[in-house]
Amino acid sequence: MKIRRLANEERPTTSWRLQEYAFERSPMPPEEGAKLRGYLPYHEGNITLVVEDGKETLAAVSVIPMRQNVRGTVHPMVGVSGVVSHPLARRQGHVRTLLTQLLGELRDEGYPISALYPFRPSFYGRFGFAALPQPxxxxxxxxxxxxxxxxxxxxxxxxxxxxxxxxxxxxxxxxxxxxxxxxxxxxxxxxxxxxxxxxxxxxxxxxxxxxxxxxxxxxxxxxxxxxxxxxxxxxxxxxxxxxxxxxxxxxxxxxxxxxxxxxxxxxxxxxxxxxxxxSRLSFPSSVAPMARLLSVDALRGLPTAPGRVRVDIVDDPFIAGTYLLDGVDGRLEVTHGPGAAPATATAPPVATLTAAGISALAYGVLDPDELPLRGFGTVPPEAATELRSLFPHAVPYLFTDF
Missing domain, CATH: 3.40.630.30 (Gcn5-related N-acetyltransferase (GNAT))
Incomplete structure (x- = not known):
């Protein structure tokens, strides 16, 4: 099997073929399928990975390069879209492989956050995405x-x-x-x-x-x-x-x-x-958005109140590690690696979080006390106090129609 990035002109005969089956009236009348090439200019900057077995496309994952405001700072963001698989190749791990590889590549190319509308929130929760409120x-x-x-x-x-x-x-x-x-x-x-x-x-x-x-x-x-x-x-x-x-x-x-x-x-x-x-939710047709951090550095410089806490992020291919989060002069400082775990008498309290846990805090949708109840980490009371100061409650409004 082979994983590769698509050229834009390949979409109608590869990824779009699976998207038609997954999201449109099926089978699509030939005259409607013929119109697809007219939509290629609206996808010219999208990035799509496919996995192929010979000449057959087994699965595809696309992202749209976007921008998003997180607590007052606008970041490059990737909107995950067009996650599809061949009906005979489902539940074989192809989407998981493609999504992990594509998000990693985009993180390395300078996209520190990602958002999507899930077909099933629990599936993307395992990828570190946290639920956001629905408009x-x-x-x-x-x-x-x-x-x-x-x-x-x-x-x-x-x-x-x-x-x-x-x-x-x-x-x-x-x-x-x-x-x-x-x-x-x-x-x-x-x-x-x-x-x-x-x-x-x-x-x-x-x-x-x-x-x-x-x-x-x-x-x-x-x-x-x-x-x-x-x-x-x-x-x-x-x-x-x-x-x-x-x-x-x-x-x-x-x-x-x-x-x-x-x-x-x-x-x-x-x-x-x-x-x-x-706000009506049903699966898979009407869902609330989700988002996650692909880099904790996205938090650096955010406006914040005083607070100091060490966060150990676990079980994630992108942001696992130890971080010191420190609210200094109204801005958040992020230290990773050496210096993130000071061994002093004034060492900060420690919280252990999943990627979904730190993402929920960054977007302001969960209180630190809620994270252990949801299985998003271990947060002692002293650490919860610091995290609550650094990441006060906020209501994100994900305006988009990707």
Whole structure:
């Protein structure tokens, strides 16, 4: 058997053949399969490993080079996508081999973090990925937003097809990338598919010459539902302008549905707003994202409170080892190797963590006391106190559609 990286033009006859079977209507009509080569430009920078037995592709794993904000610092990130195997070659360890090799190669090439949407979280948990909160979907009647129709708001709204408003949407997501924990962005070559498909409307909110909010959407018919994607805003004014736009559809649609960040509180958007907010998980079709550290050096320089702890990371091919984490002058220092385990009377408390455990702390989704309960390590009370100071609770918002 042979493992190799694919060239972009090989995808339709190798990895995409397995992806069609795994994720699409099967078997795909020949005329639809013929359209696949038109999508090659949107995958030109993706990295794909395949394992082959002669001329047969047995499994494939792809990653998309992206960027993600972790506690205020934007890092290169790899989004794992297109994990597939031949139906006659499943449960033979091919995906595990490919994923381990590909993540290792990308770590060595300068990508310190990775994220994905799992087909089965427990499978990726064994690779050190920690679960992140899923964005919520909120639905409501536009009639409940009447107070926003009477509001005199500064700024303006622009309504366009996505092909014309794409630049504003991209500019807003670039701005949010620098300020929103967990936020991630697709590369330009992939994201531009939104514009070229031109399948959505976009409304953007502007104030003082800057875009402060935007949402893309479709409408399924008169008296139906306005289906909005992620409601993206940088401040309350941006959200208010978008809600005012939704209110103007009171005589056109019965419901409005939109995606919001996990820590959003739509029940507070208006006085008489009746909302239905949900986060529904089912496997393998509707899952929450996961993420992990591929390098503990990604934590270096993060803003933090005072704290000092030694962390022994175990059972991981990428980050196993001993690290000294020290919050100094508001920034986290990371020492690995010599000096990470000082043998002095003032030696710090010690925690033993899995890769999923340290990743859950980095993303702010679990308290140190929860880690032993989940099987993510051993954390004595003294170490938990230090870790809690270094990694306070945070709510990551993984914006992406990879």
């Amino acid at each position: 919520r979907t909120v639905s409501f009647s536009p009639a409940d937003l009447g107070e926003w129709l009477r509001a005199d708001l500064p700024g303006e709204l622009r309504w366009q097809r996505i092909r014309d408003g794409y630049d504003a949407h991209r500019a807003l997501t670039e701005r949010l990338l620098t300020s929103r924990h967990g936020f991630s962005l697709l590369p330009d070559y992939r994201d531009v598919q939104r514009r070229e498909d031109d399948k959505r409307w976009i409304v953007s909110a502007w104030h003082d010459g800057e875009v402060v909010g935007a949402v893309t959407y479709t409408i399924d018919g008169h008296g139906g539902t306005l289906h909005a994607d992620d409601l993206l805003t940088v401040n309350p004014l941006g959200r208010a302008l978008l809600l005012q736009f939704f209110a103007r559809h009171v005589d056109q649609v019965a419901r409005i549905s939109t995606v919001v960040a996990p820590d959003e509180t739509p029940e507070l958007w208006a006085t008489d707003l009746a909302t239905h907010t949900e």
